[in-house]
Amino acid sequence: MRIAETIKINPMYKYLMLLAIVSSSGQQGWHSLYNNFAVDYAHVNGFQTGIIQSFRELPGFLSLLVVYLLLVIKEHKLAALSILVFGIGVTLTGFFPSFWGLLITTFIMSVGFHYFEAVNQSLILQNFNLYDAPTVMGKYKSYSSIANIIVGIVIWLLVSYSGIFKIPQVYLLTGGLTILAAIYALSRNPKPNNSEPQIRRIMFKKKYWLYYLLSFFSGARRQILIVFAVFLLVSKYHFTIENIALLFILNNALAYFVNPLVARSINRFGERKVLSMEYICMIMVFLSYAFIEIGWVAALLYMLDNMFFSFAMAINTYLQKTADPRDISATVATGFTVNHISAVIIPIVGGILWMLNFRLAFFAGAGFATCSLILTQFILKRSVTKS
Numbered sequence: 001m002r003i004a005e006t007i008k009i010n011p012m013y014k015y016l017m018l019l020a021i022v023s024s025s026g027q028q029g030w031h032s033l034y035n036n037f038a039v040d041y042a043h044v045n046g047f048q049t050g051i052i053q054s055f056r057e058l059p060g061f062l063s064l065l066v067v068y069l070l071l072v073i074k075e076h077k078l079a080a081l082s083i084l085v086f087g088i089g090v091t092l093t094g095f096f097p098s099f100w101g102l103l104i105t106t107f108i109m110s111v112g113f114h115y116f117e118a119v120n121q122s123l124i125l126q127n128f129n130l131y132d133a134p135t136v137m138g139k140y141k142s143y144s145s146i147a148n149i150i151v152g153i154v155i156w157l158l159v160s161y162s163g164i165f166k167i168p169q170v171y172l173l174t175g176g177l178t179i180l181a182a183i184y185a186l187s188r189n190p191k192p193n194n195s196e197p198q199i200r201r202i203m204f205k206k207k208y209w210l211y212y213l214l215s216f217f218s219g220a221r222r223q224i225l226i227v228f229a230v231f232l233l234v235s236k237y238h239f240t241i242e243n244i245a246l247l248f249i250l251n252n253a254l255a256y257f258v259n260p261l262v263a264r265s266i267n268r269f270g271e272r273k274v275l276s277m278e279y280i281c282m283i284m285v286f287l288s289y290a291f292i293e294i295g296w297v298a299a300l301l302y303m304l305d306n307m308f309f310s311f312a313m314a315i316n317t318y319l320q321k322t323a324d325p326r327d328i329s330a331t332v333a334t335g336f337t338v339n340h341i342s343a344v345i346i347p348i349v350g351g352i353l354w355m356l357n358f359r360l361a362f363f364a365g366a367g368f369a370t371c372s373l374i375l376t377q378f379i380l381k382r383s384v385t386k387s
Contacts, residue, residue: 007136012076012127015190016120017140019079022181023086023116024144025151029174030090030109031226032155032248035234036241037167041097048099050351053227056106057219057347060114060340066333067203069115075329076190079119084182086112091175094168118336122329125320131267133320137313138263145252145259152249160242167241203330210378211319211331212338214275217372218312219339221282223346224365225305228354229289233302236358237295247299251306262310271314271321272379278311279373286365318379342368 007013038044044052069078089109096105128136151174158170204212233239239247265274281304288301316332323331346364353360 007128007132007139010127011190012123013136015076015185015188016079016123017143018181019083019116019185020120020140021144021147022083022178022185023113023120024141025147026083026086026090026174026178027113028148028151028248028252029155029170030093031230032152032245033167033170033241035230035244037094037097037171038102039234041167042099042102044099044102047351047355049231050227050347050349050354052099052102052106053223053347054344055103056110057114057223057340057344058107059111060117060219061337061344063114063118063340064333064337066115066118066336067330070329075119075123077186079116079123080182080185080188082112082116082119083185084112084179085109086116087175087178087182088112089175090178091172093175094171097168114336114340118333121316121336122332125316125328125332126325130317130320134263134266134313134317135260137316138259138261141259141310141313142256145255148252149249149256152245152252156242156245156249159245203327203334205327205331208319208323208327208331208335210375211315211322211335213375214315214318214372215335215339216342217368217375218315220342220346220368221365221372222309222312223342224286224350224361224368225302225309227347228350228358228361229302229305231354232289232358233295233298237298239295239299243299247302251303254303254307255310258307259310262313266314266317270379271318272376274311274314275376275379276373278308278314279369279376281308282369283366283373286362286369289362289365290359 038049038052066078073081086109089105089107089112092108093102093105096102124133124136124140155170158173159167230244233244233247262274285301285305285308289298292298292301319331319335320328350361350364353364
């Protein structure tokens, strides 16, 4: 049986595909509008942006509590409920154009988004074998990229050519559609394919130390991309919302082709080589952010930044190959929390550095990538066979 067929007959495949696409496209819509909404409507500065982004990552820091929610609700149902909360947060965003409004609505949105991400990663690792899991991750990311392109085009058309749809109205539309999709998913009942009962408690194990550290520095590197790279384009190079939407469309078109290649590379070359390539390239990208003074070059760097972040799926496949099957759910939740320790701290510290000199934030990003590169060399080469 071909690999594609073994994946598609798994009952969790279409269910998680729907939720992954909705999560990604909803986040794309929120993020496409956020920086212009924050600057033009809420009038926040770089330091306030750092505060909001730190609050956005706080639910990720608390995602280890997922294991206790799973004592009273099935994991796939929690995934759908998380998307529902996410949609409510996105819907409310446009109604509160102020620092405090953004702080609260971003937190609500983030609770749903981060809890879904933690549960989604766990369900993939539990329900797909070692060889299929990278392929599934790549497929989800590729199809999500197509959805993100559609979202980017729609936002660009609505904002550019509609006299009715301004940023608040687009937030309302995006969040409303997300809520409808979540309600539909709640009515579905896929049968999980995992055979191993999962440990339902907070768990730190010494044997997973490398996974924890890779997750920590991955979170730090991600924050430089999410918080400061786009803010640089808007505040320094004066990119409009149409420019940002077009940039996101190009990013997702590139991701559609890159993600399956990354998945195949993980199976062919292993996690150590794939992650090493990512971090070497990211060191160069972050240093270029600091010294380049041309807007279109900064936009190109942002596209490369997004492309290489797709390589981070190798951290999860590394866990799948090293973890006890019963530890997957609790370890992913713990790793997600560790990831967001840095995510809570970095936006505030980066915001302070930004106020001193914007280059300092990107120097810090290069430092995080260097730490990740060193840690990656501790990954042992492991073989994966088709099953």
